[in-house]
Amino acid sequence: MIRIEARPEAAANMVYAAPVIAVTLTMIAGIVLFMIMGQSPGVALYTFFVEPVSTFDGVTELLVKATPLTLIGVGLSVGFRANVWNIGAEGQLTIGALAGGAVALYFYEMEGFYILPLMVLASIAGGMAWAAIPAFLRSKFNANEILTSLMLTYVGLLVLSYLIHGPMKDPDGQGFPESRLFSDSALFPVLIEDYRLHMGWLFALAAVAAVWVLFSRHVIGFQIRVIGMAPRAAAFAGFEEKKLVWLSFMIAGAASGVAGLSEVAGPLGQIVPSISPGYGFTAIIVAFLGRLHPLGILMAALLMALSYLGGENAQISLNMPNAVTGVFQGMLLFFLLGSDVLIKYRLRFGR
Amino acid sequence: MDGTDIVVSAALTIITAATPLVFAALGELVVEKSGVLNLGVEGMMVVGAIMAFATGVTTENAFLAILVGALSGALVGGLFGFLVLVLLSNQVATGLALTIFGIGLSALVGHGFVGVTFAGVPSLYIPLLTDIPIIGTILFGQDLMVYMSVAFAIGIGWFLKSTRAGLILRAVGENHDAAHAIGYPVIRVRFMAVLFGGAMAGLGGAYLSLVYTPLWVENMTAGRGWIALALVVFAAWRPGRAFFGAYLFGGITIIQLHVQGVGWAIPSQLLSMLPYLVTIIVLVVISRDSGKQRLSAPASLGKIFYAAS
Amino acid sequence: MHNFTIKKSLAALVVGGLASMGLVTQTLAAEPLKVGFIYVGPTGDHGWSYEHDQARQAMQKELGDKVITTYVESVPEGADAQRVITKLATSGHGLIFTTSFGYMNPTLKVAKRFKKVKFEHATGFKRSKNLSTYSARFYEGRYVIGHIAGRMTKSNVLGYIASFPIPEVIRGINATVIAARKVNPDVTVKVVWVNSWFDPGKEADAAKTLIDQGADIILQHTDSPAPMQTAEKRGVWAVGQASDMSKFGPNAQLTAIIDNWAPYYIERTKAVLDGTWKEKDTFGGFKSGMVKLAPYNKKMPKDVVDLAESVRIAIEQETVHPFQGPIKGQDGKIIVKDGEIIDMGQLLGMNFYVEGVVGSIPK
Structure with a gap:
C-alpha cells in the first residue's frame, strides 16, 4: 500500500530531483514501449534524446523550436498564477503574426532600420488586441474567458485563412495561399551566420527575465500571486481583480503576438496558412510543466522542443510512425507532471 | 425536395452534428461539477472512436462497439484520474497531455483500420410513429445513440438536482474540504466522475466513428472535444443548457453550409466563424446581467484536494 | 518495418x-x-x-x-x-x-x-x-467526371464539396462544370467550402446539405471518404477523390479520380540511380498515368460509359483540352475565345468561376 503524506514544507531537493526521476521513469517505460514496437530500446532512446542535439545545428534548431513555446509559456504563466484562464494564445499568436506581417508586406522591397521595430510593435498590438476581447468580455460582462478565448482562436485562424486566400496573397504566387517573401529589412536577423536561430530567441530570453523580475521584485507580481492563492484575501486587500485580468491578458497577448511574428519574420520569412502547429496550446503544458516559474518554463520549453525533434528523428532513422511519438510524449508528460507530487508530499510504503 | 423536406432533413443533419458534442459536454460537465477540470476530452474522444470502430469491425456488433467505446474512454479517463487525484498533478497540463497521448495511441491502434468500412448503427423504426410526417423521423427515426444522449441529458440533470449522490458530487465540487470534513469520500467521488466523463467522451467518439461517419481516419474528432469543453462553460454547468448549446452550435454549423449552398456572396471563412461568434455573443448576453455565471462554476474547480487527515 | x-x-x-x-x-x-x-x-x-x-x-x-x-x-x-x-x-x-x-x-x-x-x-x-x-492534371479527370455527371443527373444540380479556394480546387470545379454543361446545358453546380482538407464530420455535413438542396451527384475535393458514405446512405451518386472509395459507396461511386504517384516516383528514383536525373517540371495527367479513374459503376448506362471513355482517350491523345474555348465567366463574358486553349498562366493561377457555378469564390 502506498500512501501520500504531506511534507511539512516543500522539499527543496525534490524540486530538482523530481524531473530527473520522471525522466528515468520515462526511459524505463520507453524501453517497454520501444520493445513492443520491435525497436532496440537503447538506440531508440538515443535517437529521441541525444541525437537531435548531438550537432551544433541540432542545438540551434532546438532553440528555434523552443522560442515560441518559451515566449507564450512565460506570457501565459502570469495569468495562470492569477487564475485567469487564457487558453486562446494560439489565436493571439495568429493575429500578432498577421499584424506584424502586414507591416512587413506594406514595406515590401523597402529598406529601413525602422521596419523591424514597427513590425514588433504591430505584432504586440495585434496580440494584445485579440487578447483584449476576452479581457473586456470578462471584466465588463462577466463572460467566462475559457470559452471566449478558445472560440476566438478559431475565429483568428479563419481570419488568417481569409487574408491569406485574399488580400495578403502573393500577386505573383500563381494564386497559392502564401504571402510575398518578406524583404531582408523585414526579417529577424539570425544570431549566427548560416543557422536559423534568430532574434526571436533573444525576445524569449528577455521575456523570461522580465517575468522573473515582475514576480520577484514588483508589487504587481505579489498581487498576482496573492490573488491566485487566496482570491478573497486579495479582495480584502483592495487588489483590483479587473486590473489583473487585463494585465494578464495583455502580457499573454503581447508575448503570443511576438511569438507569432518570430515565426513569420524568422524561419518562415512570409505569411503562410498554417503559421503555428498549435504552439498556443502546447505552451499551456509548458507553462505548468515549468511550474509557472520563468526559468522552469524555459527548461520545459526546451524539453518539449527536444521531444518534437526526437520524434522526427525517430521517424527518419528508425522508421517509427509519428503515433509512437505522441504516445511517448504523452508518457513523458505524465511522468513529469505526476512526479511533482514528490515536492510537496512523500510516499509512504506499508500501512 | 420542397420546403418542409429541407427543414426536416436539415434538422436530421443538426441532430447528427450535435450528438457527439452532447455526449462529451455532458460527461465533462459532471467531471467539472465534481471539481475536476479535464482538458483531455479530445484525447478521450478519439480513443473512444477508434476502439469502438475496431470493435465494431471485428465483432460486427454495434452494441458491443458502443460499450467498448465508452469503456476505453473511461480507461483513458482513469489514467487522468490517477494522475490528478492520486498523484495530485496539475489538472490543466495533465488534461492537455492526455490529448497528445490519446491522439497518438488512437493512431497507433488505428493503423490497420484505415480504409475499412462498418455498416453503422441501425436507426429506430416504429411503424406508424416514424411515419408521421415531419416530426416522425425526427422523434422516432433516430439511432440508438441519439436517444441515449437525450436520456443522459435528462438523467444527469435529475441526478445532479434531485439525488443524494448528485448532492454529494456537487458538494465535493463546491468545497472539497467541507465535504471531506462531513465525511464524503472526495477522491472516490471525483474518480467516479472522471471515469464517467471519460466514458461519455468515449461515447461521443464512438458516435463519430460508428454513426456520424462510420469509418476510421486519424484525428477524426477534428477538435470536437474542445468545442465540448467550451459548451460546458457556455452552459454554466447546467445539463439542459449544455444540450441546448450543442444543438445551437451544431445548428449554426449546418445553417452556414446551407447558406453557402444557396450561393450568397459571403466569404466562406466569415460564415465558418459564425458558430464561434454566436456562442460568444450568447454567452455574453447570458452572463452580462449578473455575477451568477461565475458563481455557478464549481468553486473547487481545478483545485487540488489533499486530505490532511 | x-x-x-x-x-x-x-x-x-x-x-x-x-x-x-x-x-x-x-x-x-x-x-x-x-x-x-x-x-x-x-x-x-x-x-x-x-x-x-x-x-x-x-x-x-x-x-x-x-x-x-x-x-x-x-x-x-x-x-x-x-x-x-x-x-x-x-x-x-x-x-x-x-x-x-x-x-x-x-x-x-x-x-x-x-x-x-x-x-x-x-x-x-x-x-x-x-x-x-x-x-x-487532376482537372483532366474532373473533365471526364463532368461529362458523366451531366448525363447522370436528374435534378440538374451537382454538389461540390471544396476545401480551400486555391487554383487547383477552382480548376477542378470549372473543368467539371464546363464538361457537364457541354452534355447538359441546364446543369448548375453548388459549391460548399468546408475550409479544411480533412474533417470527416464536416465533409459529411456538407454532403448532406448539398443533397438537401437538391444535388443528386456529390463531388468532392476534400480527402476523407465521408461524403461518399453519405451519398451511399442517401441514395445519390458520388465521385471519389484521391483513391478508389467504392468500399465506402459500392452503389454510389460512379468512379473516382485516383492520384497515382507511383510511376513518377519509380521513374525519378531510377533516374537518380542511373545518374540521369535532371531538374524538370512535370504536370502529368491521363497520358503519364499520374491521374487515373476507378472502374465505372456497373449501373452506368453503356452510352455514358462510352462517352466517358471517349473523352478520356481524347484527352490522353491530346485531341481535346478541357479548357478549350469558348469559356465564359460567371457574368457571361468570354474568358477564352472559341477554339483557343487557355494559356498556362491562367490555367495554373485560375481564380475565376465559369458560367454555371452558383456562388462566388471566397476572397
Whole structure:
C-alpha cells in the first residue's frame, strides 16, 4: 500500500530531483514501449534524446523550436498564477503574426532600420488586441474567458485563412495561399551566420527575465500571486481583480503576438496558412510543466522542443510512425507532471 | 425536395452534428461539477472512436462497439484520474497531455483500420410513429445513440438536482474540504466522475466513428472535444443548457453550409466563424446581467484536494 | 518495418554525422540510395498523404534493395518543414520528395544548401538545379467526371464539396462544370467550402446539405471518404477523390479520380540511380498515368460509359483540352475565345468561376 503524506514544507531537493526521476521513469517505460514496437530500446532512446542535439545545428534548431513555446509559456504563466484562464494564445499568436506581417508586406522591397521595430510593435498590438476581447468580455460582462478565448482562436485562424486566400496573397504566387517573401529589412536577423536561430530567441530570453523580475521584485507580481492563492484575501486587500485580468491578458497577448511574428519574420520569412502547429496550446503544458516559474518554463520549453525533434528523428532513422511519438510524449508528460507530487508530499510504503 | 423536406432533413443533419458534442459536454460537465477540470476530452474522444470502430469491425456488433467505446474512454479517463487525484498533478497540463497521448495511441491502434468500412448503427423504426410526417423521423427515426444522449441529458440533470449522490458530487465540487470534513469520500467521488466523463467522451467518439461517419481516419474528432469543453462553460454547468448549446452550435454549423449552398456572396471563412461568434455573443448576453455565471462554476474547480487527515 | 540492430544504426549515425560535417559528400556506389518523403498529413488520412505513401511503398517494392525509403508524416507547413527536410538531407538521403505545396520555400532553401541532394516538390512552381517540381492534371479527370455527371443527373444540380479556394480546387470545379454543361446545358453546380482538407464530420455535413438542396451527384475535393458514405446512405451518386472509395459507396461511386504517384516516383528514383536525373517540371495527367479513374459503376448506362471513355482517350491523345474555348465567366463574358486553349498562366493561377457555378469564390 502506498500512501501520500504531506511534507511539512516543500522539499527543496525534490524540486530538482523530481524531473530527473520522471525522466528515468520515462526511459524505463520507453524501453517497454520501444520493445513492443520491435525497436532496440537503447538506440531508440538515443535517437529521441541525444541525437537531435548531438550537432551544433541540432542545438540551434532546438532553440528555434523552443522560442515560441518559451515566449507564450512565460506570457501565459502570469495569468495562470492569477487564475485567469487564457487558453486562446494560439489565436493571439495568429493575429500578432498577421499584424506584424502586414507591416512587413506594406514595406515590401523597402529598406529601413525602422521596419523591424514597427513590425514588433504591430505584432504586440495585434496580440494584445485579440487578447483584449476576452479581457473586456470578462471584466465588463462577466463572460467566462475559457470559452471566449478558445472560440476566438478559431475565429483568428479563419481570419488568417481569409487574408491569406485574399488580400495578403502573393500577386505573383500563381494564386497559392502564401504571402510575398518578406524583404531582408523585414526579417529577424539570425544570431549566427548560416543557422536559423534568430532574434526571436533573444525576445524569449528577455521575456523570461522580465517575468522573473515582475514576480520577484514588483508589487504587481505579489498581487498576482496573492490573488491566485487566496482570491478573497486579495479582495480584502483592495487588489483590483479587473486590473489583473487585463494585465494578464495583455502580457499573454503581447508575448503570443511576438511569438507569432518570430515565426513569420524568422524561419518562415512570409505569411503562410498554417503559421503555428498549435504552439498556443502546447505552451499551456509548458507553462505548468515549468511550474509557472520563468526559468522552469524555459527548461520545459526546451524539453518539449527536444521531444518534437526526437520524434522526427525517430521517424527518419528508425522508421517509427509519428503515433509512437505522441504516445511517448504523452508518457513523458505524465511522468513529469505526476512526479511533482514528490515536492510537496512523500510516499509512504506499508500501512 | 420542397420546403418542409429541407427543414426536416436539415434538422436530421443538426441532430447528427450535435450528438457527439452532447455526449462529451455532458460527461465533462459532471467531471467539472465534481471539481475536476479535464482538458483531455479530445484525447478521450478519439480513443473512444477508434476502439469502438475496431470493435465494431471485428465483432460486427454495434452494441458491443458502443460499450467498448465508452469503456476505453473511461480507461483513458482513469489514467487522468490517477494522475490528478492520486498523484495530485496539475489538472490543466495533465488534461492537455492526455490529448497528445490519446491522439497518438488512437493512431497507433488505428493503423490497420484505415480504409475499412462498418455498416453503422441501425436507426429506430416504429411503424406508424416514424411515419408521421415531419416530426416522425425526427422523434422516432433516430439511432440508438441519439436517444441515449437525450436520456443522459435528462438523467444527469435529475441526478445532479434531485439525488443524494448528485448532492454529494456537487458538494465535493463546491468545497472539497467541507465535504471531506462531513465525511464524503472526495477522491472516490471525483474518480467516479472522471471515469464517467471519460466514458461519455468515449461515447461521443464512438458516435463519430460508428454513426456520424462510420469509418476510421486519424484525428477524426477534428477538435470536437474542445468545442465540448467550451459548451460546458457556455452552459454554466447546467445539463439542459449544455444540450441546448450543442444543438445551437451544431445548428449554426449546418445553417452556414446551407447558406453557402444557396450561393450568397459571403466569404466562406466569415460564415465558418459564425458558430464561434454566436456562442460568444450568447454567452455574453447570458452572463452580462449578473455575477451568477461565475458563481455557478464549481468553486473547487481545478483545485487540488489533499486530505490532511 | 525495419529491424535495426544497434551496430547498424550507430554506423548510420556515424555516416550521417560525417555527412553533415561535409566530410562524406556522396553515398558509396554500392550503398542503396536513401529516398526521403515528407507528408503534410498522417499516412492514415486515406487521402493525399495516404496516396503518396502508397506510391512510396510501390516504389520501394519495385526497386527492392537498391533503395531505402524513409518518411516523416504530419509535418506542419510552418517553420518545422525546413528542419525536417534538412534533417533528411544531412542523414544521407540522396533524393527527397516534399509532397505538399506549403513546403515550397523550405524545400528551395534546403536545396540551395545541399547541392548534391536531389529534391522533388509536389504542386509548387519554384525550381532550381537540384529541385524539380511535379503535379498532376487532376482537372483532366474532373473533365471526364463532368461529362458523366451531366448525363447522370436528374435534378440538374451537382454538389461540390471544396476545401480551400486555391487554383487547383477552382480548376477542378470549372473543368467539371464546363464538361457537364457541354452534355447538359441546364446543369448548375453548388459549391460548399468546408475550409479544411480533412474533417470527416464536416465533409459529411456538407454532403448532406448539398443533397438537401437538391444535388443528386456529390463531388468532392476534400480527402476523407465521408461524403461518399453519405451519398451511399442517401441514395445519390458520388465521385471519389484521391483513391478508389467504392468500399465506402459500392452503389454510389460512379468512379473516382485516383492520384497515382507511383510511376513518377519509380521513374525519378531510377533516374537518380542511373545518374540521369535532371531538374524538370512535370504536370502529368491521363497520358503519364499520374491521374487515373476507378472502374465505372456497373449501373452506368453503356452510352455514358462510352462517352466517358471517349473523352478520356481524347484527352490522353491530346485531341481535346478541357479548357478549350469558348469559356465564359460567371457574368457571361468570354474568358477564352472559341477554339483557343487557355494559356498556362491562367490555367495554373485560375481564380475565376465559369458560367454555371452558383456562388462566388471566397476572397
